[in-house]
Amino acid sequence: MTPVRTLLLWCPDWPVVAAEIVDGIPATGPVAVLRANRVVACSERARAEGVRRGLRKREAQGRCPQVTVVEYDPDRDARAFEPVVAAVEAVVAGVEVLRPGACAVAVRGPARYLGGEEAAAERLVEHVAQSCVVESQVGIADGVFAAGLAARTGRIVPPGATPEFLAGLPVAALGRPALVDLLRRLGIRTLGEFAALPAGDVLARFGVDGALAHRLAAGRDHRPPAPRQPPADLTVTAGYDEPLDRVDAAAFAARALAEQFHDRLTAHGLACTRLGIEAVTAHGEELHRVWRHDGLLTAGAVADRVRWQLDGWLSGGHHRRGARPPRPSAGIVRLRLVPDGLVAQVGLQPGLWGxxxxxxxxxxxxxxxxxxxxxxxxxxxxxxxxxxxxxxxxxxxxxxxxxxxxxxxxxxxxxxLPPPAPALVLPSPLAATVRDAAGQLVGVSARLQLTAAPADLTVGTAAPAEIVGWAGPWPVDERWWAPAEASRRARFQVCLADGTALLLAVAAGQWRVEAIYD
Incomplete structure (x- = not known):
């Protein structure tokens, strides 16, 4: 499927900006937003003082003693972002909320109406600045993922050039820490190197989430190749005799509806990547918003987005950076969740902690x-x-x-050593003896050559075991410039007749077993 040409509007440091909008904390000063005692966002002034994402609270305060610490609040972020989405909707239609601080729209229509992609981008940034007094940047590329990366630098990637744009970016741009860590350990540093891997091998090795990331790295949209409208029975609707006009009551209702929605998708072996939230008030007002997520929305994630959206609708009115969309004139009497993007959930496996x-x-x-x-x-x-x-x-x-x-x-x-890595590294290496077919001890010469082909191995007092294969040596000559601290040894991989594979090391004529392969 050809990726959809997408315009993405991104508000930098949104948790910091939201704290200013809702709580009045000046974003021009050093501000750090913390979650689980770690920095998840910080202001430009804090970054200038050395504060970075991922730092612990104490380390951030050590680098910038005057930093203002704010607790992470996703409800606050979503509530403050609703006016920005409404401002974008005043210019273009079909806005999708990715997360608080970022929203996207197909650029084809706005570009035709506003005189081109660059003109559409400038119009949106200007309108958001005037309506909400919020700074934003726009990126345009083929697909939402690439558009999000382009928005970081305010770039418009030409049509068809998205794979080249992505190829040189580091794999950290995928935003999946566990996958990125594994790819780095495998020697894959850029999105281009990851995209060059065969898709079938990526699916077999990294699972469904890895396959989705592989499509993103190659500049391909991760939606199903044959888009279709979801079956009607996957949409869930709830009606309320008493209109929901308070955020706490709406949040309680959203939780039950989200669990019902998730259970229905799971029963069909599906997962949702785009969620449509629709509401009808007692006076007939219709409210609609689409939330998008790069991964797979769980029941908790669905409930969070519904709660954020209802909070944004029911908390309308004036705020510190301009006028919010008007609050509905009556409470909500009907709520509907629509799966606007579906992928197969076959083969998904939860993490270690669920x-x-x-x-x-x-x-x-x-x-x-x-x-x-x-x-x-x-x-x-x-x-x-x-x-x-x-x-x-x-x-x-x-x-x-x-x-x-x-x-x-x-x-x-x-x-x-070359891969694969041993399955078990012994805390204390075991003394061993290696002999050739004639029963003579095997050694290593000054030129790192074995004095004879190894034939059997004896570990401690155990009976000798036949060696049926071996590889090496891998020499290590460390700190040769300091004779008192110098260390010189060679490593070998051996396979025994019973199928056991071992890592051996020899130094000063003494053999030791360092590790065992699976």
């Missing part, structure tokens, strides 16, 4: 409690980095600490 944020939060509290009882080092997670041996490439980090590798994983690492 699908919902609540489950991840419970896991975090449980692990933190174990640390409180047994100490910080009682719960650790592994972080991969650079190094020549498997043991050097892994660093154990206490739960909750910043996950930084001990060494950079940027090559080259002379003497590093």
């Amino acid at each position: 699908e919902s944020g609540a489950e991840r939060e419970r896991a975090h509290r449980a692990l933190s409690r174990v640390q409180g009882i047994l100490g910080p080092d009682a719960v650790v997670t592994a972080v991969l980095g650079g190094g020549r041996s498997p043991a050097e490439q892994v660093r154990l980090v206490p739960w909750g600490d910043e996950r930084l590798p001990a060494r950079s994983d940027v090559p080259p690492w002379p003497g590093r």
